Amino acid sequence: MPQVTSSLPLVRARGLTKDFGDFRAVNGIDFEISRGESFGFLGPNGAGKTSTMRMVSAVATPTAGDLSIFGLDPHHDGPAIRARLGVVPQEDTLELELTVLDNLLMFGRYFDLPRKLIKERATELLEFAKLTERAHDKCDNLSGGMKRRLTIARSLLNQPELLILDEPTTGLDPQARHLLWERLYRLKSDGVTLIITTHYMDEAEQLCDRLVVMDHGDIVAEGAPRELISQHSTREVLELRFPVDVTTPPIDVLSPLADRFEVLPDRVLLYVHDGDDTLRAVHAAGVTPVSALVRRSTLEDVFLRLTGRTLVD
Amino acid sequence: MNAVLRLTPQWRFGSRRSLYILERNIMAYKRQWPVFVSGFFEPLFYLLSIGIGLNHLVGDVHVGGTTISYGAFVAPGMLATSAMNGGIIDSIFNVFFKLKVSRVYEPVLATPLDVNDIALGEVWWSLTRGALYATSFIICMVLLGDAGSPWVVLCLPGTVLTSFCFACVGLAACTYLRSWQDFDAVNIVQLPLFLFSATFFPLSLYPSWLASIVVFSPLYQSAALLRGLSLGQFSWVMLIHVSYLFVMGMVGLAIAARRFRRILAP
Amino acid sequence: MSIVTVTSSVSTRHRPAWFRALTYEAAFYSKTWRASVISSFLFPILYLSAMGIGVGHLVNAHTGLVEGHTYLHFVAPGLLAITAMQLSVGECMWPILAAIKWVRTYHAAVATPLEPGDLVTGKVSWLGARLFVTTAVYAVIIACFGATSSWTAIFLPFIGALIAVAFAAPLIAFSSRVESDVTFTMLFRFVVVPMLLFSATFYPVSQYPVGLRWIVQLMPLYHGVALCRSAAFGTGSPGPLLAHVSVLVAMAIVGYVVARRNLRRRLVS
Structure with missing residues (x-):
């Protein structure tokens, strides 16, 4: 087992760039991921997350910049790097014509593992993915959630030191989602490094020690989830809902009450330190919304603030 | 320093791991064993049909100073054709399906296998199938009296070389196809080759x-x-024939590997 | 309610449902016609040059005339019959399974007022129409090679269409029950290819040992080949001609009835 000095980051990117023709998908980003860390990439569709993931998986070659994984250069040591990686791609890429078990057996072979060892691990992973009974079914006959679980199980066959998960829980039901989280915590406590992209902010808050927010190929924010919230949002959010026929909420009255506010088609969001205080002030000013909700700021607020509310693609 | 390293020529092509692609294909096709077994009958029918009819109509053919039956003349040509068709089906139709439709290769790229290993692995598979078909074809030739001499056993490596050539060229060609409609173009190339290659x-x-x-x-x-x-x-x-087929195959493989990388790991 | 309105709007336009299935096949083809137009001109010329002139040269030198014709003339009508069968057969194997199982277009179609039987009628009539045109082109090319010697050659496109329908209908019946495309590979190897080779296409029945000639006559394609030859040369007597036509018509009718039943069972249940 090759050990890299723990002072070195596991993944280190400097000016990492990826172009597709004239389009720049990743625009010279820098980041470092330490061993044992759980690191998140957030960002809307087209922000460059998947391109970054494919470079970190030692599949796509960067257009420019330096990238080292396990202290190795992916251009020359791709196979050696990939041998120590696990990848859960965004879309399931199973062999639909093969059985569930054969999918795992074959995948293990690609890692040069002996058949006996693959069988042992496959049995254990099928148990984890709750697919033991379906081991001899063709993959084609599995439900969407089952396929996702099998893809995740497959990524663990080579007992990776670094696990890369591109939107791992998309398409999973809440039960399966929590099951996967549990497994990821366990892997993390075993010292496995995790890289995760996700659209679910609660997932990012739950799983990531540190994360970056990407937009248009750039990193626009970096830090621990709580840090990001305190940097880019207020402590609480007051959501006021107005009757649909009120065309313009009384903004001139509300705006002095908040650090920042946002007018949505059905609501007004006031970003404040203390929501209850502000709500009292709103009432005192003679404004009567249909309903009011006070909540803590979440990562979602940070995300929407940094990347905007407009739909991408 | 990195830039210097990147300039070093890559003279190695693929690795031992390419054999895992062969293993994968065997696993995927093992349910379809009747297709392989029945492949034996195809040359049998063709050669039988020629033996019954055309042998008598055409009579003997003069080649290189000797006179041989039409069956003995045409059988090696049919063997070459079957190697061409087999190579094309494997590496154009089946690989196109894997590349663009079932996307079988994508998870493979997350393993120590490289794009070159995938291209090479598909060539191994074509050669394996080609060798199996060639063996049964040669047996049929011997059974029906179309083998010209005991040297006919050398047709086995000769056919494998042919499979290599067409598999590699097919592999390169399949990366240029955009949709199933483009396969008609493959037929338009294949038929004149089949009919007009002596x-x-x-x-x-x-x-x-x-x-x-x-x-x-x-x-x-x-x-x-x-x-x-x-x-x-x-x-x-x-020697010219052999080098022609070998060089054409190598050029095809080089193009195929380059194109595979553009498609699979852009 | 909505179904009633749809059917009534259809009936006011006097278009039977199967006709819309036919239009669909035609519309689908119109997107991919380019290559097949090239091939319907190019392939006959290539085949006739290679088999007719090339191999024909050898035959002429050794045997002379075959059943009173040069080898080129002898083989040309048979090639036309083979083409009609091959194109028709190709359309009724993998594409049918794809429409049932992989792309599931037939399932989408029967969710509309179309009935499974309409799909069969549409497919069969489309293939008949398409092969009529294709074999008409083929017939003209044959004529340019001098291989037609009677006005009866104008029947060739009709025979081409008949062959197409006679093979399409039973094959759709078969394909409607197939589960895996491995079956098609087997069917191709053990039925289609032997039929191409042993239907007296490339050489006359008289080449076969007397005891084996009945096998040739069992081949449905043999009857198509014989009809094409009769039309091209203006030969043949009423009795055998009627027998050839009857075999093909019977295949078409029985196949059609069974195909409607099988496809209904596959799609509706």
């Missing part, structure tokens, strides 16, 4: 302008090589 009648019967084109057809190169081997007529020209 497979059914000797090169001497072609008008001279056409003959000088036919000589460049890879299927002609293969048919001429296999015919010589079957008849035991060895000459230095065979």
Whole structure:
């Protein structure tokens, strides 16, 4: 087992760039991921997350910049790097014509593992993915959630030191989602490094020690989830809902009450330190919304603030 | 320093791991064993049909100073054709399906296998299938009296070389196809090759302008090589046939690997 | 309610449902016609040059005339019959399974007022129409090679269409029950290819040992080949001609009835 000095980051990117023709998908980003860390990439569709993931998986070659994984250069040591990686791609890429078990057996072979060892691990992973009974079914006959679980199980066959998960829980039901989280915590406590992209902010808050927010190929924010919230949002959010026929909420009255506010088609969001205080002030000013909700700021607020509310693609 | 390292030439192509792609294909096709077993009957039917009818209508054919039956003349050509068709089906149709439809290769790229290993692995698979078909074809030739000499066993490596050539060229070609409709173009190339590569009648019967084109057809190169081997007529020209097929295959493989990388790991 | 309105709007336009299935096939083809137009001109010329002129040269030198014709003339009508069968057969194997199982277009179609039987009628009539045109082109090319010697050659496109329908209908019946495309590979190897080779296409029945000639006559394609030859040369007597036509018509009718039943069972249940 090759050990890299723990002072070195596991993944280190400097000016990492990826172009597709004239389009720049990743625009010279820098980041470092330490061993044992759980690191998140957030960002809307087209922000460059998947391109970054494919470079970190030692599949796509960067257009420019330096990238080292396990202290190795992916251009020359791709196979050696990939041998120590696990990848859960965004879309399931199973062999639909093969059985569930054969999918795992074959995948293990690609890692040069002996058949006996693959069988042992496959049995254990099928148990984890709750697919033991379906081991001899063709993959084609599995439900969407089952396929996702099998893809995740497959990524663990080579007992990776670094696990890369591109939107791992998309398409999973809440039960399966929590099951996967549990497994990821366990892997993390075993010292496995995790890289995760996700659209679910609660997932990012739950799983990531540190994360970056990407937009248009750039990193626009970096830090621990709580840090990001305190940097880019207020402590609480007051959501006021107005009757649909009120065309313009009384903004001139509300705006002095908040650090920042946002007018949505059905609501007004006031970003404040203390929501209850502000709500009292709103009432005192003679404004009567249909309903009011006070909540803590979440990562979602940070995300929407940094990347905007407009739909991408 | 990185830039210097990147400039070092890559003279190695693929690795031992490419054999795992062969293993994968065997696993995926093991349910379809009747297809492979029944493959034995295809040359049997063709050669039988020629033996019953055309042998008598056409009579003997003069090749390289000897006189042989039409069956003995045409069988090596058919063997070459079947190697071409097999290579094309494997590496154009099946690989296109894997590349663009079922996307089988994508998870493989997350393993120590490299794009070159995938391309090479598909070539191993084509060669394996080609060798199996060639063996049954040669057995049929012997059974029906179409083998020109005991040297016919050398047709086996000759056919494998043919499979190599067409598999590699097919692999390169399949990366340029956009949709299933483009496969009609494959047929439009395949049929003239099949009919006009001196497979059914000797090169001497072609008008001279056409003959000088036919000589460049890879299927002609293969048919001429296999015919010589079957008849035991060895000459230095065979070295040209062999190098032609080998070089064409290598060029195809190099293009295929480059294109695979653009498609799979852009 | 909505179904009633749809059917009534259809009936006011006097278009039977199967006709819309036919239009669909035609519309689908119109997107991919380019290559097949090239091939319907190019392939006959290539085949006739290679088999007719090339191999024909050898035959003429050794045997002379075959049943009173040069080898080129002898083989040309048979090639036309083979083409009609091959194109029709190709359309009724993998594409049918794809429409049932992989792309599931037939399932989408029967969710509309179309009935499974309409799909069969649409497919069969489309293939008949398409092969009529294709074999008409083929017939003209044959004529340019001098291989037609009677006015009866104008029947060739009709025979081409009949062959197409006679093979399409039973094959759709078969394909409607197939589960895996491995079956098609087997069917191709053990039925289609032997039929191409042993239907007296490339050489006359008289080449076969006397005891084996009945096998040739069992081949449905043999009857198509014989009809094409009769039309091209203006030969043949009423009795055998009627027998050839009857075999093909019977295949078409029985196949059609069974195909409607099988496809209904596959799609509706």
